[in-house]
Amino acid sequence: MRSQLCSLVRRAAATAVARPSFVVPSASVTANYSLRCFSTSSDQYLVVNAVGKDRTGIVSELTKLVTDAGGNVGDSQAAKLGSHFSLMMHLSVPSGRAEALRNALEGCVLEGMSVICFEDDAVDPNAVEVTPKIGYSGEFSLSGADNLGIVHRLTSALSRNGLSIDKMVTAQEEAPFGGSTLFKVLGVATASEPLSMNFSPDRVRDELESLGEEMNCDVKLEDVE
Numbered sequence: 001m002r003s004q005l006c007s008l009v010r011r012a013a014a015t016a017v018a019r020p021s022f023v024v025p026s027a028s029v030t031a032n033y034s035l036r037c038f039s040t041s042s043d044q045y046l047v048v049n050a051v052g053k054d055r056t057g058i059v060s061e062l063t064k065l066v067t068d069a070g071g072n073v074g075d076s077q078a079a080k081l082g083s084h085f086s087l088m089m090h091l092s093v094p095s096g097r098a099e100a101l102r103n104a105l106e107g108c109v110l111e112g113m114s115v116i117c118f119e120d121d122a123v124d125p126n127a128v129e130v131t132p133k134i135g136y137s138g139e140f141s142l143s144g145a146d147n148l149g150i151v152h153r154l155t156s157a158l159s160r161n162g163l164s165i166d167k168m169v170t171a172q173e174e175a176p177f178g179g180s181t182l183f184k185v186l187g188v189a190t191a192s193e194p195l196s197m198n199f200s201p202d203r204v205r206d207e208l209e210s211l212g213e214e215m216n217c218d219v220k221l222e223d224v225e
Helices: 027-031 058-068 095-106 150-160 201-215
Strands: 035-037 043-053 072-081 084-094 113-119 130-145 164-174 181-192 217-223
Touching (some): 058 095, 130 201, 150 181
Antiparallel strands (some): 164 181
16 A cells, blocks of 8 residues: 555746646654654744635745745645645744735735645644654545445544544545446555554454445555654
8 A cells, every 4th residue: 555655746936737646655754753843943834725716826826825925835725626726835934924925814915715724833844853753654545436425434443543643645546347336445544642542554454455345445544664
């Protein structure tokens, strides 16, 4: 399954928007972000969520506002869902300009777009103070016939076992043979230290495999070293 999971393609300022391929960042990459750091820098961090009708130039227009305010785009994810486009960005900006950038983004008049910002005062990639640390990381996948509530049942099984979803992508694809439609899920789930004494990846795998048999799907969980 590792071959199915590739690094997240960061979408830079572009004038055209293409439908993204069905990929999820490698859990080995996610594992590198196992330490939650606390900021001691003069920068402020924002999480930006923008959604609207898909059209050319959305990313370019939004990132121009960030650049004009002296900000910088760190992690980002983008996807086209139906006729809409969604972009999430993690930004750093000098503290003195953070409010102005937030106002510019949330108050921008971009055709058909809705933008909301959240302050993220607990994360600084350059800080050294850490808590908590990731105690377990695994890559999960599902492939098979679509079922009502399939995502809910999969994610509930992970949650019951103390796993939190870090990354997840779902998609429908045409089956190689027969012309039917396959539903696919790829993702990364983690559990923070200290792990529960009852936590067992093998037990999670057994539960997911049983769930897959019920739903006529192939469900897997692979440990990440």
